[in-house]
Amino acid sequence: MKGLGNVIAIELKLAVRDPMAAFFALAFPAVILWVKMRNGGTLPGGLPVIDAVVPMLSVFVVGLASLVVLPATLAQYRERHVLKRLRATPASSTMIFGAQWAAHMLLAVLGTALLTVIGLAAYGLSGPANLADVVLAWVLGALSLGSIGLLIGALVPSGRAATVIGLAVFFPMVFVSGAMSARETLPESMRSIGDLTPMAPAVQAIRAGWEGHPVSPLTLAVMAAIFIVAGGAALKAFRW
Numbered sequence: 001m002k003g004l005g006n007v008i009a010i011e012l013k014l015a016v017r018d019p020m021a022a023f024f025a026l027a028f029p030a031v032i033l034w035v036k037m038r039n040g041g042t043l044p045g046g047l048p049v050i051d052a053v054v055p056m057l058s059v060f061v062v063g064l065a066s067l068v069v070l071p072a073t074l075a076q077y078r079e080r081h082v083l084k085r086l087r088a089t090p091a092s093s094t095m096i097f098g099a100q101w102a103a104h105m106l107l108a109v110l111g112t113a114l115l116t117v118i119g120l121a122a123y124g125l126s127g128p129a130n131l132a133d134v135v136l137a138w139v140l141g142a143l144s145l146g147s148i149g150l151l152i153g154a155l156v157p158s159g160r161a162a163t164v165i166g167l168a169v170f171f172p173m174v175f176v177s178g179a180m181s182a183r184e185t186l187p188e189s190m191r192s193i194g195d196l197t198p199m200a201p202a203v204q205a206i207r208a209g210w211e212g213h214p215v216s217p218l219t220l221a222v223m224a225a226i227f228i229v230a231g232g233a234a235l236k237a238f239r240w
Helices: 002-017 019-036 049-079 082-087 093-122 131-155 159-177 188-194 200-211 217-237
Strands: none
Touching (some): 019 093, 049 082, 049 159, 093 131, 131 159, 159 188, 200 217
């Protein structure tokens, strides 16, 4: 466990020191928050915009770390033969996946915390009505999206290709799932498409917990199922 903790700490340090990873996981969501809050106001139904935007953007951060940064890092390690050198150590593919996922999700935690602090300090954000539900939904969302990112990283041979594929998966999903614009403001056709994406359950569950609504057990089960299926496929497809 100590060895795993050391690996996670090193990977997190490397991610934070990477200018692009740090910018997109920490600074970019804060810029989006500022853009979203220039006009403020309320959503249909009377919910303050800030109380929807911060939970939404927390999924944006998780998705970016999971689907773009994580698979690119894993693929770069394969491309630079880092994984081949790790193969000669006691490290298993499960340990490598776990360390990579944990390090990148800690980066997402930092991004989510930064958004929350800015929202509380500058825009009058209300705290989560049910913190336990929000944390559970966030973790399950991180597990489900992270497993998809690991699958991409397991299959793609180069960091550049992983980045391109990750962005191609991430950005369309963000715009239709409600992680960039509140679902209440999207056309019905976009909501219908967005509901089919792996990101939508995380958005719905985190927002529900934040706003004090019951979190659907089916939504949580969907995220758990994605984690099991995609994570198992990633382990099976992994190549050193």
